Amino acid sequence: MNFSRNKGIPCIIIFLFIGFSLLGQNEGYVATEAGAGDGVIHLLKRYGLNPGTSNLNHFREINQIKGEMVLREGSRYRLPIQVYSYNEKSIRSTIGRNDWDLAVKIRDYNELMHRKNLRKEDYRKDKILWVPVEYLEEPVTENKTNPSSGQTQIKYPVFGKDQEVVEIKSDRLSGHVYYIVSGHGGPDPGAIGKYNGHSLCEDEYAYDIALRLARCLIEQSATVHLIIRDDDDGIRDETILKPDKDEKCMGKEKIPLNQMARLKQRTGAINELYRNHKKNGNPVQRAIILHLDSRSSRQRIDMFFYHSPNSSNGKKLASSLRNKIEEKYNRHQKNRGYTGTVEERNLYVLRNTLPVAVFIEMGNIKNSLDQKRFILKDNRQAIAHWLCEGLLEASDQ
Numbered sequence: 001m002n003f004s005r006n007k008g009i010p011c012i013i014i015f016l017f018i019g020f021s022l023l024g025q026n027e028g029y030v031a032t033e034a035g036a037g038d039g040v041i042h043l044l045k046r047y048g049l050n051p052g053t054s055n056l057n058h059f060r061e062i063n064q065i066k067g068e069m070v071l072r073e074g075s076r077y078r079l080p081i082q083v084y085s086y087n088e089k090s091i092r093s094t095i096g097r098n099d100w101d102l103a104v105k106i107r108d109y110n111e112l113m114h115r116k117n118l119r120k121e122d123y124r125k126d127k128i129l130w131v132p133v134e135y136l137e138e139p140v141t142e143n144k145t146n147p148s149s150g151q152t153q154i155k156y157p158v159f160g161k162d163q164e165v166v167e168i169k170s171d172r173l174s175g176h177v178y179y180i181v182s183g184h185g186g187p188d189p190g191a192i193g194k195y196n197g198h199s200l201c202e203d204e205y206a207y208d209i210a211l212r213l214a215r216c217l218i219e220q221s222a223t224v225h226l227i228i229r230d231d232d233d234g235i236r237d238e239t240i241l242k243p244d245k246d247e248k249c250m251g252k253e254k255i256p257l258n259q260m261a262r263l264k265q266r267t268g269a270i271n272e273l274y275r276n277h278k279k280n281g282n283p284v285q286r287a288i289i290l291h292l293d294s295r296s297s298r299q300r301i302d303m304f305f306y307h308s309p310n311s312s313n314g315k316k317l318a319s320s321l322r323n324k325i326e327e328k329y330n331r332h333q334k335n336r337g338y339t340g341t342v343e344e345r346n347l348y349v350l351r352n353t354l355p356v357a358v359f360i361e362m363g364n365i366k367n368s369l370d371q372k373r374f375i376l377k378d379n380r381q382a383i384a385h386w387l388c389e390g391l392l393e394a395s396d397q
């Protein structure tokens with residue numbers, strides 16, 4: 001195991017040395033040899049690094065890789081782990097960051113790498129400190145460790161003040177990518193139901209359930225892209241979700257009124273991300289498209305699923321989600337029964353989305369009984385939770 005210097009830095013190093021004699025010196029990156037069959041994700045996971053886009057881009061950059069990121073067996077590659085010479089005083093002063101939680105995380109990381117024999121000596125012995133770049137990128141204030149559970153907590157403002165701090169519960173979906181697409185949005189509210197004189201707009205309820213599902217997946221370390229985002233509507237607990245028109249594609253692009261333009265915009269956004277993640281070797285990528293149906297007010301509809309025509313993977317995913325919903329109803333509402341279906345449907349978003357995609361109609365927004373499924377926050381949470389469990393199980397298949 002040796003460290004590889006960045007040739008271009010000598011002048012900077014001299015400057016640093018004079019300026020910061022007390023600080024430990026940043027000595028470049030940890031390097032390792034690719035074994036048989038090793039991909040970038042294998043190496044990152046082996047060293048306890050998040051196999052997400054940021055680290056993959058770092059890997060490409062520090063190894064100056066152009067095009068496909070295919071590793072050659074026996075070749076040495078730098079890892080996005082910076083090396084500091086430990087000043088024997090403290091990790092905080094060594095790296096120049098007065099952040100206790102961060103220092104604890106770095107200590108734990110180095111001890112873990114030593115326990116896993118990925119580094120020869122303890123950093124206190126060989127005075128070499130490893131610092132994953134991802135640790136340094138995290139905004140100082142935002143990432144914490146829950147002192148009681150010891151679990152990592154990450155802040156996502158998109159979930160709103162009350163729920164923005166997400167505690168990571170497992171790494172079961174690490175490296176898995178989910179595109180969560182709430183239907184309609186912007187100028188298009190989707191279907192509208194009436195409740196106590198209020199308008200229930202499909203896009204608001206689909207968005208709230210999309211946020212709850214995204215948060216659930218992140219708790220399992222998934223990489224989640226919220227394709228339709230409304231940055232001033234976090235997770236809401238109200239019964240009546242106030243309709244507005246400021247949802248945006250990827251949180252930044254205005255959503256066109258024209259239906260085809262709207263569908264092209266969101267499938268385009270998904271496919272671009274999909275290609276990047278595919279290049280980076282992410283093993284699982286799935287799109288979940290959430291809608292509420294609009295039928296005659298007398299008609300009740302159980303949650304049902306569409307997949308793209310001739311997509312066996314789409315059918316498989318839709319079926320495992322449907323079965324999970326049935327299992328949950330049987331457990332929580334014994335004699336209710338569940339009549340949800342799985343069908344193929346020639347929808348633009350299904351046909352033109354590169355990742356395996358499932359389109360979900362969650363109920364009839366015009367039926368007063370089905371409305372309960374949406375207006376009660378606990379029911380919105382239950383739908384999100386059930387779908388998340390279904391995706392977790394589907395990810396093991």
Ligand SMILES: [Zn+2]
Nearest residue numbers: 183190291292
């Ligand atoms: Zn819809």
